[in-house]
Amino acid sequence: MGRLVPAVTRALDVLELFLDGDGTLTSPDITRKLQLPRTTVHELVTTLVARSYLVVVPGQPGRYRLGVRSYQLGSRYAEQLDLAAEGRRVAREVAGTCDETVHVAILENLDVIYIAKVDSTHAVRMVSAAGRRLPAHCTSVGKMLLAALPTDELNLRIDEAGELAAMTHNSITDPDELRAVLAETRRRGIAVEHRESNPDVSCVAAPVRDSSGRTVAALSISVPMIRWSQEREADLAELAVKGAEDLSTSLGYRVGPR
Template identity: 85%
Template sequence: MGRLVPAVTRSLDILELFLEGDGTLSAPDITRKLQLPRTTVHELVTTLAARNYLVPLPDQPGRYRLGVRTYQLGSRYEEQLDLAAEGKDVARQVAETCDETVHVAILEDMDVIYIAKVDSTHAVRMVSAAGRRLPAHCTSVGKMLLAALPAEELDIRIEEEGELAALTHNSITDPDALRAALAEIRERGVATEHRESNPDVSCVAAPVRDSAGRIVAALSISVPMIRWSEEREDELSELAGKGAADLSVRLGYRGGTR
């Protein structure tokens, strides 16, 4: 690894400060937060402003906000994002931690489509594949994504779907029961599925958000019942939440919802 350039590091430290609070700072604020000499901060801020990475606030002399160049860089980064590729990378990290099968899925109508999957190394594991489609109401990822829909849109989709298919004896087939389950998921922030899509598997899932705070995918961990327990469920719910949060950050999420 090459030597880090102090001036570049300090410039990036300054820019990253603007991700906090109300997004505006003065040179004294930066000096205090980073414990840098005033002259150094003045020179770096002047340079960043000259290159449009920072812009002075016209109604608050001496204060700055992020400039248009940071927006242009962020927009170009977002254009190059690949949810499936990023999802696969995060799923791999989660799977390495828990050694269970990890999926990332998106919602289409009343189905989920798995866009990334990383297998467990155990001999007994869930059999599935990226690209597979399943009824959303029978899966933890699907219920997580359905729970994110506005009530009116959810009602329309349920009505258009007609009869809710059953994949196992545990599948939810009553629309009112599904609505109640989704309300609980919204309350908890995590979805679970106990032998609803596969009689031998339980799953937990957490939401993945994009840069605007919209839930665009979900990440799940699937476990054969021989390795499932309430304690394991709590552990994997936390891990799924961390994995989903990591993927959300990669998609540009910085807090706040829509």
């Protein structure tokens, strides 16, 4: 790795300060936070303003916010992102850690569609495929995505669906039971499925968020019951959350401290 350029590093440090708080800072604020000389901060801010990375807040001389150039760079980055491609990348990393099948799915009405999948290397593993559609209420990814919906929208979708189909004897078919499970899922921040879409498989899932904080997908880890236990569930839940956070970060979401 080549040598870092101190001036560029400092300029980037200045820009990254604007990601916190209300997004506005004065030169003294920057000086205090970065512990830099006032003259250095003045030169950095002057240069960033000249290049439209910072602008003066209207009506507040001496206070700055991110400028249009910062927005343009962020927008170009967002345009280059592809949820499926990023999902496959993160799924490979998660599967490489636990050697179980990992899915990334999105919600469509009351179904989930798998947009990325990486298989376990075990001989006994979940059989599925990217592009497959399943009832959301029977899967951990589906429960996670349903739990993220506003209450009014969730109730409307459930009411319009009518009967909730069962895929196994463990599938939830009662709307009130589903609402209770989703409330618990929302509270915990993870979703669990015990043999509800496949009688031989259990899964755990976590939410994937975009730059606005909206849940746009879910990442799950699916495990045959011969390798499932309460202890394994806890470990996999933590791994699913980490993987979902990594994917969220790649989509522009700022993950807070855990």
